[in-house]
Structure formats: C-alpha cells, structure tokens
Amino acid sequence: MLQPYFQTKKIEAGCDEAGRGCLAGPVVAAAVILPKDYYHEELNDSKQLTEKQRCSIKKDIIKDAIAWGVGVASPGEIDDINILNASYLAMHRAIEQLKLRPELLLIDGNRFKPFNEIPHECIIKGDGKYFSIAAASVLAKTYRDDLMRQLAIEFPEYGWETNVGYPTVAHREGLKAHGTTPHHRMSFQLLPTQLELF
Numbered sequence: 001m002l003q004p005y006f007q008t009k010k011i012e013a014g015c016d017e018a019g020r021g022c023l024a025g026p027v028v029a030a031a032v033i034l035p036k037d038y039y040h041e042e043l044n045d046s047k048q049l050t051e052k053q054r055c056s057i058k059k060d061i062i063k064d065a066i067a068w069g070v071g072v073a074s075p076g077e078i079d080d081i082n083i084l085n086a087s088y089l090a091m092h093r094a095i096e097q098l099k100l101r102p103e104l105l106l107i108d109g110n111r112f113k114p115f116n117e118i119p120h121e122c123i124i125k126g127d128g129k130y131f132s133i134a135a136a137s138v139l140a141k142t143y144r145d146d147l148m149r150q151l152a153i154e155f156p157e158y159g160w161e162t163n164v165g166y167p168t169v170a171h172r173e174g175l176k177a178h179g180t181t182p183h184h185r186m187s188f189q190l191l192p193t194q195l196e197l198f
Contacts (some may be wrong), residue, residue: 027090029140078185109124
C-alpha cells in the first residue's frame, strides 16, 4: 500500500519521469505536492495502470494536488547532455513550475542532481511506495503519451500513436523505411546497425 508521506512535518514533492528508454520524443518529468492525508484507491505506479485508469486518475491529481508541474527536455537536449542529465533537467523544470516551494523532494530512482538547495531523498521504485511519486509518474506518462500521439499525426510512419516512441518492431521498421525525424534521439542506437540510416 502506498504511503501518504515520507516525513510528516515537511512539504514534500514527489518527482518522476517518463520516456527515458524511448528512441524518439522528449523525456518528461512531473512534480506533485499532495495533501498530507491524501489517499486514492486506484493511484499506483503508472506502469501498473491501464491507459483508461491513468487518464481518470490524472484528472483527480490535478484537482486534488496542492501544486503540480511538468517539465520537458527535448531530444536535442538529450543528445547534448545525455539521457540521465536530461532527466534531471526535466525534473528541475517540473519543480520550478510548482507554485509552492517544497521542503523535501522525493525522487523516484537511485540518483538525482540537487536543485535549488532543496533536500531530496532518492527512493528506488518510489512510484510504488509513495502517493506523491506515483502521482508524478501518472502526470509525466500521460503528458508524454499525449504529446507523442500529437507528433504521430505529423509523422505517421513510426507507430507513435501506440508505441509513443519506444523501440518496438513497428518503430524500427519505420526507421528502416523512412529514416529519422527531428524528434529522434540521434545519440541512441536507433537500429541494431546504424548503417541503414546513412
């Protein structure tokens, strides 16, 4: 069962990201401050939820949260500074969007780049342990999925409406047939051999 807080007397923001393993599109992060006594019957790690559940829960999070923010790091930024640093950058941008300054950041994962001298705790699989991190995972995932579906309208050859940029067979077949787009991460191994891209 998810916990409502890590420390009872601090304003906590849960932080998580989506899209680190994709071949295309940005990495997106979210930060969420929930009420201390927050409880949601269905809220969980976004990967454990159906798309329909995520969309419904997203509305609840936006309605119930004290503050929330979403941050994006572009494919170009990912190529320039690498995916790990781009994930930190997206998290920093999400935290900047919060209308209330948190006193503690709960970060999903085992590493983080400190931000604005706000104390942080890295929590492995935190999106399955704390409501605020789970809420951030849902916002990041739904925001990114919506963005990739919009991009799929302009670039229909890669199956982004369903794979949202992850390395599926359909995505890689699209790369073989049509090459790359401005939204592909050129620093990633897009195909098992890169020769087809040149």
